[in-house]
Amino acid sequence: MIEARELTKRYGDKTVVDHLDFTVKPGEVTGFLGPNGAGKSTTMRMILGLDAPTAGSVTVNGKAYDRHAAPMHEIGALLEAKSVHPGRSAVGHLTALAQTHGIARTRVDEVIDLAGLHSVAHKRVGAFSLGMGQRLGIAAALLGDPEVVMLDEPVNGLDPEGVLWVRNLLAQLASEGRAVMLSSHLMSETSQIADHLIIIGRGRLLADTTVADLVAAAAGGVKVLSDEASRLTALLAAPDVAVTSYSSEELLVTGMSAREIGQVAMRHSVPLHELTPVGVSLEEAFMDLTRDEVEYHSGSVESTRKAAR
Amino acid sequence: MTVIEADTDRGALGGPGRERTVVKNVTFARVLRSEWTKFITLRSSWVTLDLGLLLLGLFGAVAAFTYSPDAVDGMGGPPGVGGGTTDAVSLALTGLSFASMVVGVLGVLLTAGEYSTGMIRSTLAAVPKRLPVLWAKGLIAGVSVFLVTAVGAFAAFLIGQFGLDGESIALSLNDDGVIRSLLGAGVYLGLVAMFGVAIGSLVRSPAGGIAAVVGVLLLLPGLASLLPDSWYDTLSPYFPSTAGGAVYALTESADGLSPGAGIAVFAGWVVLAFAAAALRLKRTDA
Secondary structure, three states, rough: OOOEEEEEEOOOEEEEEEEEEEEOOOOOOEEOOOOOOOHHHHHHHHHHHOOOOOOOOEEEEEOOOHHOOOHHHHHHOOOOOOOOOOOOHHHHHHHHHHHHHHOHHHHHHHHHOOOOHHOOOOHHHHOOHHHHHHHHHHHHOOOOOOOOOEEEOOOHHHHHHHHHHHHHEEEEEEHHEEEEEEEEEEEEHHHHHHOEEEEEEEEEEEEEEEEHHHHHHHHHHHEEEEEHHHHHHHHHHHOOOEEEEEOOOOOEEOOOHHHHHHHHHHHHOOOOEEEEOOOOOHHHHHHHHHHOHHHHOOOOOHHHHHHOO | HHHHHHHHHHOOOOOOOOOOOOOOOOOOHHHHHHHHHHHHHHHHHHHHHHHHHHHHHHHHHHHHHHHOOOOOOOOOOOOOOOOOOOHHHHHHOHHHHHHHHHHHHHHHHHHHHHHOOHHHHHHHHHHHOHHHHHHHHHHHHHHHHHHHHHHHHHHHHHHHHHHHOOOOOOOOOOOOHHHHHHHHHHHHHHHHOOOOHHHHHHHHHHHHHHHHHHHHHHHHHHHOOOOOHHHHHHHHOOOOOHHHHHOOOOOOOOOOOOHHHHHHHHHOOOHHHHHHHHHHHHHOOO
Protein backbone atom coordinates (compact mmCIF):
# COMPACT_ATOMS: atom_id res chain seq x y z
CA MET A 1 0.00 0.00 0.00
CA ILE A 2 1.34 3.36 -1.03
CA GLU A 3 -0.42 6.48 0.22
CA ALA A 4 0.47 9.94 -1.05
CA ARG A 5 -1.06 12.94 0.68
CA GLU A 6 -0.65 16.42 -0.77
CA LEU A 7 2.69 15.24 -2.12
CA THR A 8 4.58 18.18 -3.60
CA LYS A 9 8.05 18.64 -5.04
CA ARG A 10 9.46 21.95 -6.20
CA TYR A 11 12.85 22.62 -7.77
CA GLY A 12 13.37 26.34 -7.41
CA ASP A 13 10.14 27.87 -8.71
CA LYS A 14 9.32 24.88 -10.91
CA THR A 15 6.68 22.63 -9.39
CA VAL A 16 7.26 19.11 -10.63
CA VAL A 17 4.76 17.34 -8.39
CA ASP A 18 1.78 19.36 -7.27
CA HIS A 19 -0.34 18.27 -4.29
CA LEU A 20 -0.74 14.67 -5.42
CA ASP A 21 -3.17 12.45 -3.54
CA PHE A 22 -3.43 8.81 -4.44
CA THR A 23 -3.45 5.31 -3.02
CA VAL A 24 -1.98 2.17 -4.49
CA LYS A 25 -3.92 -0.74 -3.03
CA PRO A 26 -2.84 -4.33 -2.47
CA GLY A 27 -4.10 -7.00 -4.84
CA GLU A 28 -4.35 -4.82 -7.90
CA VAL A 29 -2.17 -3.34 -10.59
CA THR A 30 -2.20 0.44 -10.57
CA GLY A 31 -1.05 2.19 -13.73
CA PHE A 32 0.67 5.52 -13.16
CA LEU A 33 0.24 7.42 -16.36
CA GLY A 34 1.34 10.74 -17.68
CA PRO A 35 3.23 12.25 -20.55
CA ASN A 36 6.99 12.58 -20.32
CA GLY A 37 7.89 15.16 -17.71
CA ALA A 38 4.60 14.81 -15.85
CA GLY A 39 6.40 14.02 -12.60
CA LYS A 40 6.05 10.24 -12.53
CA SER A 41 9.71 9.44 -11.87
CA THR A 42 10.03 12.21 -9.29
CA THR A 43 6.99 10.82 -7.47
CA MET A 44 8.51 7.35 -7.46
CA ARG A 45 11.81 8.70 -6.19
CA MET A 46 9.97 10.38 -3.32
CA ILE A 47 8.20 7.11 -2.51
CA LEU A 48 11.65 5.49 -2.14
CA GLY A 49 13.01 8.37 -0.09
CA LEU A 50 15.60 9.25 -2.74
CA ASP A 51 14.11 12.74 -3.04
CA ALA A 52 12.55 14.53 -0.09
CA PRO A 53 9.10 16.07 -0.67
CA THR A 54 8.90 19.86 -0.50
CA ALA A 55 5.51 19.44 1.16
CA GLY A 56 3.07 16.68 1.93
CA SER A 57 4.01 13.08 2.54
CA VAL A 58 4.05 9.62 1.10
CA THR A 59 4.10 6.37 3.03
CA VAL A 60 4.74 2.76 2.16
CA ASN A 61 2.73 0.29 4.24
CA GLY A 62 1.96 3.03 6.73
CA LYS A 63 5.46 4.41 7.29
CA ALA A 64 7.89 6.69 5.52
CA TYR A 65 10.21 4.47 3.49
CA ASP A 66 13.34 5.17 5.52
CA ARG A 67 11.55 4.25 8.77
CA HIS A 68 11.33 0.59 7.80
CA ALA A 69 13.86 -1.79 9.34
CA ALA A 70 13.90 -3.97 6.21
CA PRO A 71 12.77 -1.64 3.41
CA MET A 72 13.37 -4.09 0.55
CA HIS A 73 10.80 -6.38 2.16
CA GLU A 74 8.21 -3.59 2.03
CA ILE A 75 8.71 -2.34 -1.49
CA GLY A 76 10.81 -3.46 -4.42
CA ALA A 77 11.40 -0.90 -7.12
CA LEU A 78 12.72 -0.61 -10.61
CA LEU A 79 13.74 2.98 -11.22
CA GLU A 80 15.53 4.19 -14.33
CA ALA A 81 16.88 1.13 -16.10
CA LYS A 82 20.53 1.57 -15.32
CA SER A 83 20.73 2.01 -11.59
CA VAL A 84 23.60 -0.42 -11.69
CA HIS A 85 27.39 -0.16 -11.86
CA PRO A 86 28.27 -1.37 -15.37
CA GLY A 87 31.50 -2.97 -14.17
CA ARG A 88 29.74 -5.47 -11.95
CA SER A 89 28.05 -8.73 -12.94
CA ALA A 90 24.34 -9.34 -12.41
CA VAL A 91 25.21 -11.81 -9.66
CA GLY A 92 27.58 -9.35 -8.00
CA HIS A 93 25.00 -6.57 -8.12
CA LEU A 94 22.16 -8.67 -6.72
CA THR A 95 24.38 -10.32 -4.10
CA ALA A 96 25.49 -6.94 -2.77
CA LEU A 97 21.87 -5.76 -2.54
CA ALA A 98 20.77 -9.04 -0.92
CA GLN A 99 23.49 -8.82 1.73
CA THR A 100 22.14 -5.55 3.12
CA HIS A 101 19.05 -7.48 4.18
CA GLY A 102 20.70 -10.79 5.01
CA ILE A 103 18.92 -12.42 2.07
CA ALA A 104 20.28 -15.86 1.19
CA ARG A 105 22.34 -16.44 -1.93
CA THR A 106 19.74 -18.98 -3.14
CA ARG A 107 17.23 -16.16 -3.48
CA VAL A 108 19.66 -14.32 -5.77
CA ASP A 109 19.78 -17.36 -8.07
CA GLU A 110 16.00 -17.60 -7.87
CA VAL A 111 15.37 -14.07 -9.14
CA ILE A 112 18.06 -14.45 -11.81
CA ASP A 113 16.25 -17.52 -13.13
CA LEU A 114 12.91 -15.79 -12.81
CA ALA A 115 14.13 -12.89 -14.93
CA GLY A 116 15.65 -15.22 -17.51
CA LEU A 117 19.17 -13.91 -16.90
CA HIS A 118 20.76 -17.26 -16.12
CA SER A 119 23.03 -17.33 -19.18
CA VAL A 120 24.39 -13.81 -18.60
CA ALA A 121 24.48 -13.84 -14.79
CA HIS A 122 28.26 -13.54 -14.66
CA LYS A 123 28.69 -11.06 -17.50
CA ARG A 124 29.42 -7.39 -16.87
CA VAL A 125 26.19 -5.43 -16.72
CA GLY A 126 27.74 -2.76 -18.96
CA ALA A 127 27.41 -5.16 -21.88
CA PHE A 128 23.70 -5.74 -21.27
CA SER A 129 21.06 -4.59 -23.76
CA LEU A 130 18.35 -2.25 -22.52
CA GLY A 131 15.96 -5.19 -22.23
CA MET A 132 18.40 -7.25 -20.18
CA GLY A 133 18.98 -4.22 -17.97
CA GLN A 134 15.22 -4.02 -17.39
CA ARG A 135 15.10 -7.71 -16.48
CA LEU A 136 17.95 -7.20 -14.01
CA GLY A 137 16.11 -4.23 -12.50
CA ILE A 138 12.96 -6.31 -12.11
CA ALA A 139 15.00 -9.15 -10.55
CA ALA A 140 16.39 -6.64 -8.05
CA ALA A 141 12.91 -5.34 -7.29
CA LEU A 142 11.69 -8.85 -6.42
CA LEU A 143 14.76 -9.77 -4.37
CA GLY A 144 13.27 -8.87 -0.99
CA ASP A 145 9.91 -10.59 -1.63
CA PRO A 146 8.20 -7.21 -1.22
CA GLU A 147 4.60 -6.33 -0.36
CA VAL A 148 4.64 -3.56 -2.91
CA VAL A 149 6.25 -3.71 -6.34
CA MET A 150 6.87 -0.42 -8.11
CA LEU A 151 8.23 -0.33 -11.65
CA ASP A 152 9.11 2.76 -13.66
CA GLU A 153 8.50 2.14 -17.37
CA PRO A 154 9.20 -1.60 -17.03
CA VAL A 155 8.56 -2.58 -20.64
CA ASN A 156 10.90 0.02 -22.12
CA GLY A 157 13.33 -1.78 -24.36
CA LEU A 158 11.72 -5.19 -23.93
CA ASP A 159 10.91 -7.36 -26.91
CA PRO A 160 7.32 -8.61 -27.35
CA GLU A 161 8.10 -11.76 -25.41
CA GLY A 162 9.52 -9.66 -22.58
CA VAL A 163 6.45 -7.42 -22.58
CA LEU A 164 4.23 -10.48 -22.23
CA TRP A 165 6.46 -11.76 -19.45
CA VAL A 166 6.14 -8.48 -17.51
CA ARG A 167 2.38 -8.45 -18.03
CA ASN A 168 1.99 -11.99 -16.67
CA LEU A 169 4.40 -11.33 -13.85
CA LEU A 170 2.56 -8.22 -12.67
CA ALA A 171 -0.82 -9.94 -12.85
CA GLN A 172 0.60 -12.76 -10.78
CA LEU A 173 2.14 -10.43 -8.20
CA ALA A 174 -1.20 -8.69 -7.79
CA SER A 175 -3.03 -12.01 -7.50
CA GLU A 176 -0.67 -12.89 -4.67
CA GLY A 177 -2.07 -9.88 -2.84
CA ARG A 178 0.76 -7.47 -3.51
CA ALA A 179 0.25 -3.87 -4.47
CA VAL A 180 1.69 -3.28 -7.92
CA MET A 181 2.38 0.16 -9.35
CA LEU A 182 3.79 0.72 -12.79
CA SER A 183 4.41 3.93 -14.59
CA SER A 184 4.11 4.47 -18.30
CA HIS A 185 3.48 7.17 -20.84
CA LEU A 186 1.62 4.72 -23.08
CA MET A 187 -2.07 4.26 -22.38
CA SER A 188 -2.52 1.37 -24.80
CA GLU A 189 0.04 -0.70 -23.01
CA THR A 190 -0.99 0.20 -19.49
CA SER A 191 -4.69 -0.48 -20.05
CA GLN A 192 -3.79 -4.09 -20.84
CA ILE A 193 -2.03 -4.61 -17.52
CA ALA A 194 -3.61 -2.24 -15.03
CA ASP A 195 -6.86 -2.42 -13.09
CA HIS A 196 -6.64 1.05 -11.68
CA LEU A 197 -5.31 4.20 -13.31
CA ILE A 198 -3.73 7.28 -11.80
CA ILE A 199 -3.20 9.87 -14.50
CA ILE A 200 -1.08 12.94 -13.91
CA GLY A 201 -0.03 15.86 -16.04
CA ARG A 202 2.41 18.57 -15.09
CA GLY A 203 2.57 17.12 -11.60
CA ARG A 204 -1.15 17.34 -10.96
CA LEU A 205 -3.66 14.55 -10.57
CA LEU A 206 -5.90 14.43 -13.65
CA ALA A 207 -7.79 11.25 -13.03
CA ASP A 208 -7.98 8.52 -10.45
CA THR A 209 -10.14 5.94 -12.13
CA THR A 210 -10.43 2.37 -13.37
CA VAL A 211 -9.70 1.19 -16.86
CA ALA A 212 -13.34 0.18 -17.29
CA ASP A 213 -14.63 3.64 -16.31
CA LEU A 214 -12.23 5.34 -18.62
CA VAL A 215 -13.25 3.09 -21.51
CA ALA A 216 -16.88 3.92 -20.83
CA ALA A 217 -16.17 7.62 -20.66
CA ALA A 218 -14.12 7.48 -23.79
CA ALA A 219 -16.67 5.60 -25.92
CA GLY A 220 -17.11 7.85 -28.91
CA GLY A 221 -20.65 7.63 -30.19
CA VAL A 222 -22.35 7.42 -33.54
CA LYS A 223 -22.40 10.14 -36.15
CA VAL A 224 -25.77 10.36 -37.89
CA LEU A 225 -26.71 12.46 -40.93
CA SER A 226 -30.38 12.74 -41.72
CA ASP A 227 -32.73 15.18 -43.45
CA GLU A 228 -35.08 14.78 -40.50
CA ALA A 229 -32.55 15.14 -37.73
CA SER A 230 -34.83 16.89 -35.28
CA ARG A 231 -37.53 14.18 -35.63
CA LEU A 232 -34.89 11.50 -35.08
CA THR A 233 -33.63 13.28 -31.98
CA ALA A 234 -37.05 12.98 -30.40
CA LEU A 235 -37.38 9.34 -31.39
CA LEU A 236 -34.03 8.39 -29.90
CA ALA A 237 -34.71 9.98 -26.53
CA ALA A 238 -34.03 7.54 -23.69
CA PRO A 239 -32.47 7.81 -20.18
CA ASP A 240 -28.95 6.69 -21.13
CA VAL A 241 -28.85 8.24 -24.56
CA ALA A 242 -27.34 11.63 -25.29
CA VAL A 243 -27.86 13.32 -28.61
CA THR A 244 -25.88 16.33 -29.65
CA SER A 245 -26.88 18.32 -32.66
CA TYR A 246 -24.18 20.00 -34.68
CA SER A 247 -26.29 21.25 -37.56
CA SER A 248 -29.79 20.75 -38.94
CA GLU A 249 -28.64 17.45 -40.43
CA GLU A 250 -25.89 16.15 -38.21
CA LEU A 251 -26.18 14.41 -34.85
CA LEU A 252 -23.77 12.68 -32.52
CA VAL A 253 -25.44 9.96 -30.48
CA THR A 254 -23.90 8.28 -27.47
CA GLY A 255 -25.35 5.43 -25.42
CA MET A 256 -26.80 3.64 -28.40
CA SER A 257 -25.17 1.51 -31.09
CA ALA A 258 -25.31 2.22 -34.83
CA ARG A 259 -27.43 -0.92 -35.27
CA GLU A 260 -30.05 0.27 -32.75
CA ILE A 261 -30.19 3.74 -34.29
CA GLY A 262 -30.65 2.24 -37.73
CA GLN A 263 -33.53 0.08 -36.50
CA VAL A 264 -35.27 3.02 -34.83
CA ALA A 265 -34.89 5.08 -38.01
CA MET A 266 -36.32 2.29 -40.20
CA ARG A 267 -39.25 1.66 -37.89
CA HIS A 268 -40.22 5.32 -38.14
CA SER A 269 -39.21 5.72 -41.78
CA VAL A 270 -36.60 8.38 -41.10
CA PRO A 271 -34.23 8.54 -44.05
CA LEU A 272 -30.56 8.41 -43.10
CA HIS A 273 -27.68 9.21 -45.37
CA GLU A 274 -24.87 8.50 -42.98
CA LEU A 275 -24.53 6.28 -39.93
CA THR A 276 -20.95 6.02 -38.67
CA PRO A 277 -19.64 4.74 -35.32
CA VAL A 278 -16.95 7.13 -34.14
CA GLY A 279 -14.32 5.38 -32.07
CA VAL A 280 -12.25 7.11 -29.48
CA SER A 281 -9.27 5.07 -28.47
CA LEU A 282 -8.07 5.07 -24.90
CA GLU A 283 -4.93 6.66 -26.25
CA GLU A 284 -6.97 9.58 -27.61
CA ALA A 285 -8.89 9.91 -24.38
CA PHE A 286 -5.61 9.96 -22.49
CA MET A 287 -4.05 12.52 -24.80
CA ASP A 288 -7.10 14.69 -24.49
CA LEU A 289 -6.98 14.41 -20.73
CA THR A 290 -3.37 15.37 -20.52
CA ARG A 291 -3.56 18.07 -23.17
CA ASP A 292 -5.64 20.31 -20.98
CA GLU A 293 -5.88 19.39 -17.35
CA VAL A 294 -8.40 22.07 -16.40
CA GLU A 295 -11.04 21.01 -18.91
CA TYR A 296 -11.09 17.50 -17.55
CA HIS A 297 -12.72 18.38 -14.25
CA SER A 298 -15.75 20.04 -15.79
CA GLY A 299 -16.56 17.64 -18.59
CA SER A 300 -14.41 14.77 -19.67
CA VAL A 301 -17.01 13.21 -21.95
CA GLU A 302 -17.60 16.49 -23.69
CA SER A 303 -13.93 16.95 -24.38
CA THR A 304 -13.44 13.41 -25.64
CA ARG A 305 -16.37 13.91 -27.97
CA LYS A 306 -14.81 16.99 -29.44
CA ALA A 307 -11.62 15.08 -29.99
CA ALA A 308 -13.60 12.45 -31.83
CA ARG A 309 -14.93 14.84 -34.40
CA MET B 1 13.80 -19.09 -23.93
CA THR B 2 11.70 -20.60 -21.23
CA VAL B 3 11.05 -17.43 -19.33
CA ILE B 4 7.30 -17.36 -19.70
CA GLU B 5 6.97 -21.03 -18.89
CA ALA B 6 9.05 -20.75 -15.78
CA ASP B 7 6.97 -17.81 -14.70
CA THR B 8 3.56 -19.39 -15.11
CA ASP B 9 4.57 -22.81 -13.81
CA ARG B 10 6.29 -21.86 -10.65
CA GLY B 11 4.73 -18.54 -9.89
CA ALA B 12 6.60 -15.31 -9.72
CA LEU B 13 7.62 -15.81 -6.16
CA GLY B 14 6.74 -19.38 -5.49
CA GLY B 15 3.01 -19.50 -6.16
CA PRO B 16 0.23 -20.01 -3.61
CA GLY B 17 1.36 -21.48 -0.33
CA ARG B 18 4.86 -20.28 -1.16
CA GLU B 19 7.38 -19.83 1.58
CA ARG B 20 8.27 -16.23 1.96
CA THR B 21 11.88 -15.33 1.46
CA VAL B 22 13.68 -14.73 4.72
CA VAL B 23 14.49 -11.03 4.84
CA LYS B 24 16.30 -9.56 7.83
CA ASN B 25 16.71 -6.03 9.11
CA VAL B 26 19.38 -3.77 7.72
CA THR B 27 22.27 -3.56 10.18
CA PHE B 28 25.69 -1.95 9.91
CA ALA B 29 27.37 -5.37 9.73
CA ARG B 30 25.16 -6.28 6.75
CA VAL B 31 25.84 -2.95 5.03
CA LEU B 32 29.56 -3.53 5.59
CA ARG B 33 29.30 -6.98 4.05
CA SER B 34 27.41 -5.62 1.08
CA GLU B 35 29.93 -2.83 0.55
CA TRP B 36 32.75 -5.36 0.76
CA THR B 37 31.11 -7.40 -2.00
CA LYS B 38 30.75 -4.24 -4.06
CA PHE B 39 34.41 -3.40 -3.44
CA ILE B 40 35.80 -6.75 -4.54
CA THR B 41 33.48 -7.10 -7.54
CA LEU B 42 34.86 -3.99 -9.23
CA ARG B 43 37.95 -4.16 -11.38
CA SER B 44 38.97 -0.61 -10.44
CA SER B 45 39.46 -1.68 -6.80
CA TRP B 46 41.95 -4.36 -7.77
CA VAL B 47 43.73 -2.22 -10.33
CA THR B 48 44.25 0.67 -7.93
CA LEU B 49 45.27 -1.54 -5.01
CA ASP B 50 47.75 -3.47 -7.16
CA LEU B 51 49.09 -0.27 -8.65
CA GLY B 52 49.54 1.27 -5.20
CA LEU B 53 51.44 -1.80 -4.06
CA LEU B 54 53.56 -1.84 -7.21
CA LEU B 55 54.40 1.87 -7.11
CA LEU B 56 55.52 1.68 -3.49
CA GLY B 57 57.49 -1.53 -3.82
CA LEU B 58 59.06 -0.87 -7.20
CA PHE B 59 59.97 2.80 -6.82
CA GLY B 60 61.31 2.23 -3.32
CA ALA B 61 63.45 -0.71 -4.34
CA VAL B 62 64.76 0.99 -7.50
CA ALA B 63 65.60 4.16 -5.54
CA ALA B 64 67.62 2.12 -3.08
CA PHE B 65 69.51 0.20 -5.76
CA THR B 66 70.35 3.32 -7.75
CA TYR B 67 71.32 5.34 -4.67
CA SER B 68 74.72 6.92 -4.66
CA PRO B 69 75.81 9.21 -1.82
CA ASP B 70 77.57 11.64 -4.20
CA ALA B 71 74.71 12.18 -6.60
CA VAL B 72 72.08 14.80 -5.91
CA ASP B 73 68.83 13.23 -4.81
CA GLY B 74 67.27 13.03 -8.27
CA MET B 75 64.08 11.13 -7.54
CA GLY B 76 62.89 13.62 -4.95
CA GLY B 77 61.50 12.47 -1.66
CA PRO B 78 57.82 12.28 -0.83
CA PRO B 79 56.30 15.57 0.25
CA GLY B 80 56.70 16.47 3.85
CA VAL B 81 60.03 14.85 4.40
CA GLY B 82 61.98 17.58 6.06
CA GLY B 83 65.42 18.70 5.03
CA GLY B 84 67.46 17.53 2.08
CA THR B 85 69.09 14.62 3.84
CA THR B 86 68.15 11.23 2.54
CA ASP B 87 67.68 8.17 4.71
CA ALA B 88 66.86 4.56 3.94
CA VAL B 89 63.20 5.03 4.89
CA SER B 90 62.56 8.02 2.65
CA LEU B 91 64.25 6.15 -0.20
CA ALA B 92 61.96 3.19 0.42
CA LEU B 93 58.97 5.56 0.31
CA THR B 94 59.98 7.21 -2.98
CA GLY B 95 56.78 5.98 -4.63
CA LEU B 96 54.56 7.26 -1.85
CA SER B 97 53.24 10.42 -3.47
CA PHE B 98 52.33 8.48 -6.60
CA ALA B 99 50.72 5.80 -4.48
CA SER B 100 48.79 8.45 -2.58
CA MET B 101 47.22 9.64 -5.85
CA VAL B 102 46.29 6.09 -6.80
CA VAL B 103 44.64 5.28 -3.48
CA GLY B 104 42.95 8.69 -3.48
CA VAL B 105 41.43 7.76 -6.84
CA LEU B 106 40.38 4.40 -5.39
CA GLY B 107 38.50 6.18 -2.62
CA VAL B 108 36.85 8.69 -4.95
CA LEU B 109 35.69 5.97 -7.34
CA LEU B 110 34.03 4.02 -4.51
CA THR B 111 31.58 6.84 -3.85
CA ALA B 112 31.54 9.17 -6.87
CA GLY B 113 31.46 6.11 -9.16
CA GLU B 114 28.07 5.22 -7.73
CA TYR B 115 26.70 8.62 -8.69
CA SER B 116 28.12 8.58 -12.21
CA THR B 117 26.71 5.11 -12.92
CA GLY B 118 23.34 5.46 -11.17
CA MET B 119 24.20 2.67 -8.72
CA ILE B 120 23.61 5.10 -5.87
CA ARG B 121 19.83 4.80 -6.40
CA SER B 122 19.99 1.03 -5.85
CA THR B 123 22.29 1.51 -2.89
CA LEU B 124 20.17 4.10 -1.11
CA ALA B 125 16.94 2.27 -1.88
CA ALA B 126 18.42 -0.72 -0.03
CA VAL B 127 19.83 1.41 2.80
CA PRO B 128 17.57 4.46 3.07
CA LYS B 129 19.25 5.61 6.28
CA ARG B 130 22.18 6.40 3.97
CA LEU B 131 24.96 7.16 6.46
CA PRO B 132 25.92 3.52 7.13
CA VAL B 133 26.88 3.27 3.45
CA LEU B 134 29.35 6.16 3.80
CA TRP B 135 30.91 4.76 6.98
CA ALA B 136 31.18 1.28 5.49
CA LYS B 137 32.86 2.54 2.34
CA GLY B 138 35.31 4.63 4.37
CA LEU B 139 36.16 1.73 6.64
CA ILE B 140 36.71 -0.70 3.77
CA ALA B 141 38.85 1.73 1.77
CA GLY B 142 40.90 2.74 4.82
CA VAL B 143 41.60 -0.73 6.17
CA SER B 144 42.30 -2.44 2.84
CA VAL B 145 44.58 0.35 1.63
CA PHE B 146 46.40 0.40 4.96
CA LEU B 147 47.06 -3.35 4.82
CA VAL B 148 48.19 -3.41 1.19
CA THR B 149 50.36 -0.30 1.28
CA ALA B 150 51.97 -1.21 4.61
CA VAL B 151 53.02 -4.46 2.95
CA GLY B 152 54.32 -2.43 0.01
CA ALA B 153 56.30 -0.09 2.26
CA PHE B 154 57.90 -2.95 4.17
CA ALA B 155 58.68 -4.77 0.94
CA ALA B 156 60.32 -1.67 -0.54
CA PHE B 157 62.40 -1.19 2.59
CA LEU B 158 63.47 -4.81 2.90
CA ILE B 159 64.36 -5.19 -0.79
CA GLY B 160 66.09 -1.81 -0.65
CA GLN B 161 68.32 -3.05 2.19
CA PHE B 162 70.22 -5.16 -0.33
CA GLY B 163 70.77 -2.14 -2.55
CA LEU B 164 71.97 0.00 0.32
CA ASP B 165 74.27 -2.70 1.74
CA GLY B 166 77.40 -0.97 3.00
CA GLU B 167 76.12 2.58 2.43
CA SER B 168 76.28 4.97 5.38
CA ILE B 169 72.55 5.62 5.28
CA ALA B 170 71.61 1.92 5.50
CA LEU B 171 69.16 1.08 8.28
CA SER B 172 67.55 -2.05 9.60
CA LEU B 173 64.03 -2.63 10.91
CA ASN B 174 65.47 -2.58 14.43
CA ASP B 175 66.61 1.02 14.13
CA ASP B 176 64.71 3.77 15.87
CA GLY B 177 61.53 4.84 14.12
CA VAL B 178 61.84 2.60 11.06
CA ILE B 179 58.84 0.39 11.78
CA ARG B 180 56.84 3.43 12.91
CA SER B 181 57.63 5.22 9.64
CA LEU B 182 56.78 2.27 7.42
CA LEU B 183 53.53 1.57 9.25
CA GLY B 184 52.92 5.32 9.22
CA ALA B 185 53.10 5.28 5.43
CA GLY B 186 50.33 2.66 5.41
CA VAL B 187 48.26 4.69 7.88
CA TYR B 188 48.75 7.86 5.82
CA LEU B 189 47.72 6.14 2.60
CA GLY B 190 44.74 4.49 4.30
CA LEU B 191 43.62 7.93 5.45
CA VAL B 192 44.17 9.33 1.94
CA ALA B 193 41.83 6.62 0.58
CA MET B 194 39.25 7.54 3.22
CA PHE B 195 39.67 11.21 2.32
CA GLY B 196 38.96 10.19 -1.29
CA VAL B 197 35.79 8.34 -0.21
CA ALA B 198 34.51 11.44 1.58
CA ILE B 199 35.43 13.86 -1.21
CA GLY B 200 33.91 11.55 -3.84
CA SER B 201 30.67 11.41 -1.89
CA LEU B 202 30.70 15.18 -1.42
CA VAL B 203 31.47 16.07 -5.05
CA ARG B 204 29.49 13.19 -6.66
CA SER B 205 31.62 13.19 -9.79
CA PRO B 206 34.73 11.04 -10.35
CA ALA B 207 36.57 13.72 -12.35
CA GLY B 208 35.73 16.45 -9.86
CA GLY B 209 36.54 14.25 -6.89
CA ILE B 210 39.92 13.21 -8.27
CA ALA B 211 40.76 16.81 -9.10
CA ALA B 212 39.81 17.86 -5.58
CA VAL B 213 41.90 15.17 -3.92
CA VAL B 214 44.95 15.89 -6.09
CA GLY B 215 44.46 19.60 -5.55
CA VAL B 216 44.26 19.37 -1.79
CA LEU B 217 47.10 16.88 -1.33
CA LEU B 218 49.61 17.96 -3.99
CA LEU B 219 48.81 21.47 -5.16
CA LEU B 220 47.68 23.16 -1.96
CA PRO B 221 51.15 23.18 -0.34
CA GLY B 222 52.62 24.67 -3.53
CA LEU B 223 49.93 27.30 -3.88
CA ALA B 224 50.24 28.23 -0.24
CA SER B 225 53.87 29.19 -0.73
CA LEU B 226 52.46 32.32 -2.41
CA LEU B 227 51.24 33.43 1.02
CA PRO B 228 53.38 35.84 3.07
CA ASP B 229 56.21 33.95 4.69
CA SER B 230 55.04 34.40 8.25
CA TRP B 231 51.60 32.99 7.39
CA TYR B 232 53.06 30.16 5.41
CA ASP B 233 55.39 29.10 8.22
CA THR B 234 52.54 29.05 10.71
CA LEU B 235 50.02 27.32 8.45
CA SER B 236 52.02 24.90 6.33
CA PRO B 237 52.56 22.19 8.97
CA TYR B 238 48.78 21.86 9.18
CA PHE B 239 48.10 21.26 5.48
CA PRO B 240 46.71 17.73 5.00
CA SER B 241 49.64 16.25 3.12
CA THR B 242 52.27 18.08 5.17
CA ALA B 243 50.76 16.99 8.47
CA GLY B 244 50.36 13.48 7.10
CA GLY B 245 53.99 13.52 5.99
CA ALA B 246 55.10 13.77 9.62
CA VAL B 247 53.66 10.30 10.18
CA TYR B 248 56.07 8.51 7.89
CA ALA B 249 59.12 10.80 8.07
CA LEU B 250 61.93 9.09 9.92
CA THR B 251 63.24 12.30 11.43
CA GLU B 252 61.05 15.09 12.68
CA SER B 253 61.74 18.29 10.81
CA ALA B 254 62.43 21.33 12.99
CA ASP B 255 59.39 23.33 11.90
CA GLY B 256 57.07 20.32 11.43
CA LEU B 257 54.71 18.38 13.65
CA SER B 258 55.55 15.26 15.62
CA PRO B 259 54.31 11.97 14.09
CA GLY B 260 51.49 11.78 16.63
CA ALA B 261 50.40 15.39 16.10
CA GLY B 262 50.76 14.97 12.33
CA ILE B 263 48.48 11.96 12.16
CA ALA B 264 45.98 13.68 14.44
CA VAL B 265 45.87 16.77 12.22
CA PHE B 266 45.52 14.76 9.01
CA ALA B 267 42.86 12.55 10.60
CA GLY B 268 41.13 15.79 11.59
CA TRP B 269 40.99 16.83 7.94
CA VAL B 270 39.57 13.43 7.02
CA VAL B 271 36.93 13.70 9.75
CA LEU B 272 36.01 17.16 8.47
CA ALA B 273 35.62 15.81 4.94
CA PHE B 274 33.41 12.99 6.24
CA ALA B 275 31.29 15.42 8.22
CA ALA B 276 30.68 17.50 5.10
CA ALA B 277 30.00 14.36 3.03
CA ALA B 278 27.57 13.01 5.64
CA LEU B 279 25.71 16.30 5.77
CA ARG B 280 25.32 16.41 1.99
CA LEU B 281 24.37 12.72 1.78
CA LYS B 282 21.67 13.06 4.43
CA ARG B 283 20.32 16.43 3.41
CA THR B 284 20.21 16.44 -0.36
CA ASP B 285 18.30 14.36 -2.89
CA ALA B 286 20.20 11.42 -4.29
